[in-house]
Amino acid sequence: MSQGLPDSDLKQVGLSEDARAILAALKSDGHISDLADGYKMGIALAIAFHREPAVDGGSRKTYISVGDLDPDIHIKTTVVQMYPAWAAIPYRAAEDLAHQGIAVLAGHLEGGTPWFGEIVEKARDFNADVV
Amino acid sequence: MDNFGPYQGRHSVDLPTQSPALVIIFGENGTGKTTFLNAVRWCLYGYAKNRLKHSHRLRDLINNDEFDYGSRWSAVSITAVADDGSRVVLRREVRAKGSVASPSDDSDFDVRCDVTLDGRVLPAANFDEVVTQLLPEDISRFFLFDGELLTEYEELVAAESSQQAKRVKAAIEQVLGVPAAVNARDDAAALQEEAVRLHGRESRKHKAAEEASERLEAALDTRDAQKQDLVDLEEMEQLTRDEIAALESDLAKHAAFDADSREFERLGNEIDQLKVAMAAAKVKRVDRVRDLWRDILEPRVSRELARVTAHLENMRAEREADLKRTAREAEIRAMLNDSNCALCGQRLDESHLAECRAELRDIATSAAERPVPPSGSDIQAMVEIADRLRNVAPAGVADGIALLEDEIRKIQSDDLKATQKREMLLKQMSGVDPAAIQKFRHDRDEKNQLLGAIEKQIESQQAEIAASGASVAKAQADIDKANVPELRRLAIQSGLYEALEGLFNQAIDDLIALRREAVAREATEIFRRLAADDGYEGLSINSNYGLSIVGPGGAPVAVRSAGYEQVVALSLIGALNVQAKRRGPVIMDTPFGRLDKTHRANILKYLSTMSSQVILLVHSGEVDPERGDLDPVASHISAQLRITHPTIGTSALEAV
Numbered sequence: 170m171s172q173g174l175p176d177s178d179l180k181q182v183g184l185s186e187d188a189r190a191i192l193a194a195l196k197s198d199g200h201i202s203d204l205a206d207g208y209k210m211g212i213a214l215a216i217a218f219h220r221e222p223a224v225d226g227g228s229r230k231t232y233i234s235v236g237d238l239d240p241d242i243h244i245k246t247t248v249v250q251m252y253p254a255w256a257a258i259p260y261r262a263a264e265d266l267a268h269q270g271i272a273v274l275a276g277h278l279e280g281g282t283p284w285f286g287e288i289v290e291k292a293r294d295f296n297a298d299v300v
Numbered sequence: 301m302d303n304f305g306p307y308q309g310r311h312s313v314d315l316p317t318q319s320p321a322l323v324i325i326f327g328e329n330g331t332g333k334t335t336f337l338n339a340v341r342w343c344l345y346g347y348a349k350n351r352l353k354h355s356h357r358l359r360d361l362i363n364n365d366e367f368d369y370g371s372r373w374s375a376v377s378i379t380a381v382a383d384d385g386s387r388v389v390l391r392r393e394v395r396a397k398g399s400v401a402s403p404s405d406d407s408d409f410d411v412r413c414d415v416t417l418d419g420r421v422l423p424a425a426n427f428d429e430v431v432t433q434l435l436p437e438d439i440s441r442f443f444l445f446d447g448e449l450l451t452e453y454e455e456l457v458a459a460e461s462s463q464q465a466k467r468v469k470a471a472i473e474q475v476l477g478v479p480a481a482v483n484a485r486d487d488a489a490a491l492q493e494e495a496v497r498l499h500g501r502e503s504r505k506h507k508a509a510e511e512a513s514e515r516l517e518a519a520l521d522t523r524d525a526q527k528q529d530l531v532d533l534e535e536m537e538q539l540t541r542d543e544i545a546a547l548e549s550d551l552a553k554h555a556a557f558d559a560d561s562r563e564f565e566r567l568g569n570e571i572d573q574l575k576v577a578m579a580a581a582k583v584k585r586v587d588r589v590r591d592l593w594r595d596i597l598e599p600r601v602s603r604e605l606a607r608v609t610a611h612l613e614n615m616r617a618e619r620e621a622d623l624k625r626t627a628r629e630a631e632i633r634a635m636l637n638d639s640n641c642a643l644c645g646q647r648l649d650e651s652h653l654a655e656c657r658a659e660l661r662d663i664a665t666s667a668a669e670r671p672v673p674p675s676g677s678d679i680q681a682m683v684e685i686a687d688r689l690r691n692v693a694p695a696g697v698a699d700g701i702a703l704l705e706d707e708i709r710k711i712q713s714d715d716l717k718a719t720q721k722r723e724m725l726l727k728q729m730s731g732v733d734p735a736a737i738q739k740f741r742h743d744r745d746e747k748n749q750l751l752g753a754i755e756k757q758i759e760s761q762q763a764e765i766a767a768s769g770a771s772v773a774k775a776q777a778d779i780d781k782a783n784v785p786e787l788r789r790l791a792i793q794s795g796l797y798e799a800l801e802g803l804f805n806q807a808i809d810d811l812i813a814l815r816r817e818a819v820a821r822e823a824t825e826i827f828r829r830l831a832a833d834d835g836y837e838g839l840s841i842n843s844n845y846g847l848s849i850v851g852p853g854g855a856p857v858a859v860r861s862a863g864y865e866q867v868v869a870l871s872l873i874g875a876l877n878v879q880a881k882r883r884g885p886v887i888m889d890t891p892f893g894r895l896d897k898t899h900r901a902n903i904l905k906y907l908s909t910m911s912s913q914v915i916l917l918v919h920s921g922e923v924d925p926e927r928g929d930l931d932p933v934a935s936h937i938s939a940q941l942r943i944t945h946p947t948i949g950t951s952a953l954e955a956v
Contacts, residue, residue: 199579202586206593213596246688247597250604285585285592286702296599 173224178258182238183229184208188271195274200283205233211270212244212263216251217292219299220269222262229268235260302375303363304342305335306951313953315885315915316938317381322908323915324923324930325953327943332951333917334446336943337889341444343376343392345437346411349446357549358394358409364727365950372396372403380434388430389416435884438471442876445888472845476815476879478808485804492797496520496772499779499790508782516775523768530761533754540751547744554737560725567722574715578708585704591695598694605689612682615674622673629663632656724949815879816841822875823847823868829906830867832898839871847872863895870903877910885913892922901932908936 184192184204192207201207215222239245239260248259248266255262277288301307315323327333338348338356348356359367362374375393382388391414396403403409413427422430435443473479497520503513631642636656639648648656674682780791824838827849836857837850847868849857870891877886888907892900900922907914916923923929930937940956 199582199586201589203590206590209593210589210596213593216600217596219600241691242688243594243692246685247601247692250608250685250689251600284705285589286698286705289592289596289698289702292596293599296603 174255175224175258175261179235179260179264181231181234182208182260182264182267184232185227185229185268188268189230189232191271191275194281195283198281205238207271207274208233208238208267209244211267211274212248214270214273214288214292215266216247216270218270218273218295220266222248222252222255222265222269224261224265227268229264239263301339302373302377303366303371304339304361304374304376305363306332306949307335307339307953308363308365308950311951311953313941315913317913318938319912320908320936320938321910321912321914322933322937323913323939323941324937325915325917325941325943326920326923326956327917327951328919331943331945333919333943334889335951336917337444337446337887339376340378340887341440343378343390344431344435345440346392357404358406358411359404361394362396363950382434386418388434389414390427390431391415436474438474441471442873443884443886445873445886445891469844472819472876473812473815476812476819476876478812478815481804481808481811485801485808488797488801488804492794492801495790495794495797496776499776499787499794502790503779503782503784503787506782506784506787509779509784509787512775512778512782516772516779519768519771519775523765523772526761526765526768530758530765533758533761537751537754537758540747540754544744544747544751547740547747550740551737551744554732554734554740557729557732557734557737560729564722564725564729567718567725571715571718571722574711574718578711578715581704581708581711585701585708588695588697588701588704591697592701594692594695595698597692601689601692605686608682608686608689612679612686615679615682618673619676619679625663625667629660632660632663636660727949816843816845819845819872819875819879820847822878823871826874826906827867827871830871830899830902831864832896832902839868845872863899866891866895867899867903870906874906874910884911885915886911887915887917889917890919890922891916892918895922900929904929904933908933 188211189204192201192204195201195207196204201210235245244263245259248262249256252259252262274283274288277283277291301311303309304311325333325336327336335348342348342361348361362372366372366374373393373395375391377389377391380388380390393412393414394409395412396409400408413424415422415424415427415430417430431437496516500513500516500520503509503516506513635642635648636653639653640646641648641652776791776794779787820839820841823841827836827839827847835852837852837854839847840850840856841847849864849868851857886907891907892903895903904923907916925940941953942956944952944954946952
């Protein structure tokens, strides 16, 4: 195990109060149907923008089991491949990436409305610029 | 302007009075161009017209927001420079009476007029007189000109015998100075009347003419009473017309209210439909957003997959090479062991064996230098990674979501526009009592019936006056028969005044004819400058100053387009301006509404020469500086202003 990283992976991922509030607002405004959709989008955004997972993520309440979040283990596959240092604890990485990505999503809201098309476009452009 | 219409707060405009002449004020539809013209009209004459040509209520003149804030007054102040250089300041103010809690009718407001001349405050009673000296109201329609009201001229002069047509004709003749001759004629008539009475009084002194003189006096008294009755009837006619106009204005507001409330309802339905469309679009989007995270991962995952695939290929190539080397090594070892060739089975001599040993050493050396080749399980593991990455395939929902979001943006924009328009309509509709409208309609119909009866009475009164006139003439003739020399002299004097009156009548007719021909010539000259079509010969004029286009060969053009109606009307107004005893500023609101580009350019050039101060209120569809529309008259423009909409329902003026 890499130095400083926990030994065991999470069986349930958590959600901070701030992140929950953001996702809850998106759900109540009809932009997402489930908090899990926003959670996965957060993970994807953080990966797309080449964020690095961190250990100290702040206070988070248990939200969802990894089995319910990632039934096809697509998230695990991607995290393991993109972040080899976290290969043994992919869901710990995913939890932190989710929060970073939700913060990215919150930064792209226009009056509370997310324009997902523009966000996807920015992620594509970001990766096109990366060598 | 203070709180006038949409102009909240104070808005001051300094209009250049020196050459060049043109001042252009830009404003899109609904921003406040007509309100600007109405501000001038209202300050000078106390009325402001709406688009239906009816007068606004006093309440309508006050800015709605200021009224809601409790500032229930409005004022317009005009500073004018007269021909003699004196400076006149005219101010008209409307203010709600303090005792009225919810002012709405005109009777709930006070109007105050102030006038100063070169800094001296004049009595308020002088206000109208000062305005008349600057620009009399009955000719103002030819100087303060609303393009949208052009049809008024066309409708009015079409029906020659209507009272309205007579008023327009009188207004035109006022401009041409005819009333001065009419005044002289009326003075002669008064002298003649006095001479007849004197004749009658003197006749009583002579027995031979006594009976005829009594008849004369009785006929004169009867005629006087009839004339007074006629004056009363005409006053009643005007009063009734004014009452009908006021009722029409209220009914027009109802018509506007009906239209507004229908539009309000339509917008409400539109907003409901937009909400349904928005909900549907959001449902679709939410459904697609569920898998959007895979599309977001796609750039990185596809790149990683490409890397893994390339690595896998390398691994396979290495393994294959390694397997080949291993097989060759085994083959060589077997040959060294058996000393037989693996291919042909023949015995190998020492040189071949040495080659084999050398090759074996090479193989061992290169194997030691190479990294450990991937095993089958290593390759299998990489295959599994590639497969798993392929499974994280994009969902392909991103483009569909982008389209849905374009649709959502449009719906939001349409919803906002409809909501704001609805709020404006609500403000406009407030204060109108639909139940009262029925009474207005009833009263209007009754007044129209009364007006018809009064007009008939006027006709019969005029006939009676004519009959009385005949009685007067008969009595005078009978007095003449008495052949009294003193009376003969008075009869001749009366006859002279009558002839003088006739002479003035003839002179008036001749003057009108001369002026009318001058107007026709001037209007034709202007028409030729304005009209794009060279085929027309000019204009001809009828007794009501209606102008007809004369086509090739002198044939009148029977039907003309709305655009050409406007050109003809502008030609008349231009001609009247040239012929007028007075000169003054010309203010035109939307003068180019029905005109094509060529005519607009022609008229713009003409307008710049029409007066020393020509103020045009235009929208970008009529005149667009960015299209170069003002280039031909650039040297004639002294100022350009724009009416802006800082917030919904409010207007402001700023220099361009």
